Amino acid sequence: MTPPTQNTSGLSDVYLDNNATTMVDPVVVEEMLPFFTVQFGNPSSIHSFGNNVGRSIKKARQQVQALLGAEHDSEIVFTACGTESDSTAILSALKAQPERKEIITTVVEHPAVLSLCEYLEKDGYTVHWLKVDGKGRLDLDVYADLLEERGEHIAIVSVMWANNETGTIFPVEKMATMARDAGVMFHTDAVQAVGKVPMMLADSDIDMLSLSGHKLHAPKGVGVLYLKRGTRFRPLLRGGHQERGRRAGTENVASIVALGKACELAAEKMEYENTVVKAMRDRLQEGILAAVPHCFPTGDVENRLPNTCNIAFEYIEGEAILMLLNKAGIAASSGSACTSGSLEPSHVMMAMGIPYTAAHGTIRFSFSCYNTMQEVERVIAAVPPIVAQLRKLSPYWGEDGPIEDPERLFAPTYA
Amino acid sequence: MWDYSETVKEHFFNPRNARVMEEPDAIGDVGSIQCGDALRLTLKVDKDTEIIQDAAFQTFGCGSAIASSSVLTEIIKGKTLDEALLVTNQDIANELDGLPPEKMHCSVMGREALQAAVANYRGEVWRDDHEEGALICKCFAVDAVMIEETVRANNLRTVEDVTNYTKAGGGCSACHEGIEEILTRVLAETGEAFNARASRQKLHADKEKPKVPGKGLSNIERIKRIERVIEAVRPQLQRDRGDVTLVDVDGDTVFVNLVGACSGCQMASLTVSGIQQQMMEDLGEFIRVVPVPAEKPASATVKLEVPA
Ligand SMILES: Cc1ncc(COP(=O)(O)O)c(C=O)c1O
Numbered sequence: 001m002t003p004p005t006q007n008t009s010g011l012s013d014v015y016l017d018n019n020a021t022t023m024v025d026p027v028v029v030e031e032m033l034p035f036f037t038v039q040f041g042n043p044s045s046i047h048s049f050g051n052n053v054g055r056s057i058k059k060a061r062q063q064v065q066a067l068l069g070a071e072h073d074s075e076i077v078f079t080a081c082g083t084e085s086d087s088t089a090i091l092s093a094l095k096a097q098p099e100r101k102e103i104i105t106t107v108v109e110h111p112a113v114l115s116l117c118e119y120l121e122k123d124g125y126t127v128h129w130l131k132v133d134g135k136g137r138l139d140l141d142v143y144a145d146l147l148e149e150r151g152e153h154i155a156i157v158s159v160m161w162a163n164n165e166t167g168t169i170f171p172v173e174k175m176a177t178m179a180r181d182a183g184v185m186f187h188t189d190a191v192q193a194v195g196k197v198p199m200m201l202a203d204s205d206i207d208m209l210s211l212s213g214h215k216l217h218a219p220k221g222v223g224v225l226y227l228k229r230g231t232r233f234r235p236l237l238r239g240g241h242q243e244r245g246r247r248a249g250t251e252n253v254a255s256i257v258a259l260g261k262a263c264e265l266a267a268e269k270m271e272y273e274n275t276v277v278k279a280m281r282d283r284l285q286e287g288i289l290a291a292v293p294h295c296f297p298t299g300d301v302e303n304r305l306p307n308t309c310n311i312a313f314e315y316i317e318g319e320a321i322l323m324l325l326n327k328a329g330i331a332a333s334s335g336s337a338c339t340s341g342s343l344e345p346s347h348v349m350m351a352m353g354i355p356y357t358a359a360h361g362t363i364r365f366s367f368s369c370y371n372t373m374q375e376v377e378r379v380i381a382a383v384p385p386i387v388a389q390l391r392k393l394s395p396y397w398g399e400d401g402p403i404e405d406p407e408r409l410f411a412p413t414y415a
Numbered sequence: 416m417w418d419y420s421e422t423v424k425e426h427f428f429n430p431r432n433a434r435v436m437e438e439p440d441a442i443g444d445v446g447s448i449q450c451g452d453a454l455r456l457t458l459k460v461d462k463d464t465e466i467i468q469d470a471a472f473q474t475f476g477c478g479s480a481i482a483s484s485s486v487l488t489e490i491i492k493g494k495t496l497d498e499a500l501l502v503t504n505q506d507i508a509n510e511l512d513g514l515p516p517e518k519m520h521c522s523v524m525g526r527e528a529l530q531a532a533v534a535n536y537r538g539e540v541w542r543d544d545h546e547e548g549a550l551i552c553k554c555f556a557v558d559a560v561m562i563e564e565t566v567r568a569n570n571l572r573t574v575e576d577v578t579n580y581t582k583a584g585g586g587c588s589a590c591h592e593g594i595e596e597i598l599t600r601v602l603a604e605t606g607e608a609f610n611a612r613a614s615r616q617k618l619h620a621d622k623e624k625p626k627v628p629g630k631g632l633s634n635i636e637r638i639k640r641i642e643r644v645i646e647a648v649r650p651q652l653q654r655d656r657g658d659v660t661l662v663d664v665d666g667d668t669v670f671v672n673l674v675g676a677c678s679g680c681q682m683a684s685l686t687v688s689g690i691q692q693q694m695m696e697d698l699g700e701f702i703r704v705v706p707v708p709a710e711k712p713a714s715a716t717v718k719l720e721v722p723a
Contacts, residue, residue, distance in 0.1 A: 320478055337450070395473040396453070
């Protein structure tokens with residue numbers, strides 16, 4: 001059930017960029033369509049047009065609650081995206097505790113958290129950036145020390161549940177408990193983890209959690225902020241009484257209903273994700289590593305999302321790889337500087353200390369339940385000649401291997 | 416993905432002259448693995464005529480870096496070294512039917528590799544002073560380093576100043592926050608605070624105040640001021656491998672000659688309107704700036720005429 005696009009190879013496209021966004025499940029589309037036509041009422045209205053819609057939102061809230069294992073459905077606040085949920089959580093913590101002016105987060109967060117924190121730094125807040133090791137793992141001792149030393153000044157800890165580029169999973173439940181013991185609020189950006197990692201928020205010390213619809217086969221432009229009962233909160237958007245006044249603005253009903261359904265389906269597919277999808281991912285990685293010299297997986301491969309694998313191809317550049325993959329009908333993404341138009345390769349690769357010779361050539365393959373083993377074999381066959389072709393062009397690559405001491409032999413006039 | 420022209424894609428998928436050359440007469444290495452693009456250009460040069468008989472490249476980089484290298488080798492083959500040196504990065508971009516603003520540096524790298532190769536052939540040392548900063552203005556491809564240097568060199572104080580001098584911020588205005596940050600940082604070096612309101616007030620004042628005609632100025636003073644404006648914009652045009660010279664002044668019309676990368680580039684009209692704006696502010700009268708070819712006979716003499 002892949003998207004019905006065609007490419008020059010004549011075969012249907014292989015979509016391995018599900019961490020960027022996912023196809024909306026046809027069942028989900030079916031579920032949301034009536035809300036554009038018959039069920040168009042405003043849930044706030046008294047008449048029956050609105051009433052049914054209000055009930056549908058309540059159902060969606062319960063579907064999300066079930067997937068997250070939240071204690072109350074009122075802990076689910078619908079927002080317009082993952083980014084809004086992240087901003088709401090962090091800014092709320094600062095507003096609600098004006099005497100606390102420090103934040104703890106990591107250097108590998110998604111820009112939704114990273115850029116906000118950089119901005120807050122300029123605004124006079126202090127941000128403690130937790131570093132990662134070569135495999136993208138955090139040092140919990142450093143974190144514990146920070147909590148002990150600065151605890152009373154920290155407004156919030158925000159740590160992603162799983163990294164979007166490498167899939168590396170962070171021990172957020174443990175970190176949340178450590179934060180609670182230090183009297184500090186804890187938020188996690190779980191945009192990539194929801195639906196892939198089982199959650200039971202009722203039993204955790206996580207105060208706030210962000211998720212985004214379009215990463216789990218719901219549409220783009222809808223998200224959730226989970227807000228544990230009792231967590232001090234200040235809304236980002238004030239206005240009407242929607243979402244109990246915690247997020248004003250008339251509800252995006254069709255998408256909320258869709259997200260509810262998608263959460264229900266995700267719960268059913270969790271097992272499949274962690275067995276069949278994981279097996280496809282593992283086969284892809286093993287197949288590529290066996291066929292291509294000088295490449296390696298990045299991140300904590302023992303402890304990552306079942307659908308993600310990020311491979312660094314040394315001495316070539318990611319965007320060029322993507323363009324050739326695209327021509328072969330394969331969609332993936334890259335952490336190279338060129339793909340984003342920035343000067344540096346991905347901050348996640350840099351944070352892990354991946355050398356420049358490899359960081360520019362990182363490719364992320366991210367699966368969904370719609371992929372098949374045939375597709376995996378097609379990718380395994382397509383990648384080696386693409387890498388070989390680009391290495392042939394590369395001044396850092398000799399006859400049949402990297403040139404020795406690339407910085408010396410190929411010594412450009414400026415560095 | 417990037418909106419590459421068909422020509423860029425064609426050169427990327429079928430690069431010309433991508434190979435290791437045996438015993439080249441000249442080698443030009445530029446770029447670095449940090450920045451994610453590096454290019455080695457190799458040439459075979461006829462000793463007597465200095466004609467480039469063969470050119471080959473190896474490139475580590477994205478689609479547009481590879482396409483720029485490929486098209487460069489096609490452009491320079493058959494040219495003499497001196498002719499080849501006249502190739503601008505804009506020529507490379509034009510030959511590719513344009514590059515996205517974020518990718519213009521790929522064409523610059525091509526040009527630099529060529530300069531490095533020619534220097535290598537002639538036994539000279541080629542040094543690049545080109546420092547690249549983060550791209551601030553995406554409409555006109557202006558990076559942070561250029562804005563910072565221009566702000567410093569000209570004591571700029573407002574976003575409007577920056578737009579007039581560098582074009583940055585003259586398009587969609589999404590980068591104004593970034594420009595304000597640079598202004599704040601640079602002004603702080605001299606202990607001055609960036610004042611966003613000052614620029615607004617200035618803008619309004621400009622709008623309301625009718626232009627005072629430059630009648631009070633002597634001919635000499637008038638020309639001096641015109642020259643000063645031209646001198647002030649030259650450094651950053653030169654950074655873009657371009658230049659501007661004063662050709663003639665006729666009443667309220669100022670003829671200038673744009674050379675190098677800025678002539679023929681789609682930003683030429685912006686450069687011209689920037690200079691025009693600057694002159695109007697400086698002279699307090701209406702000025703029309705008209706670009707002309709350098710051959711204009713009047714170039715040697717500057718006629719002075721004060722508007723009636
Ligand atoms: C980890 C993470 N956080 C936040 C976001 C942003 O979500 P949205 O696009 O819904 O704003 C993404 C999606 O790219 C993500 O991967």
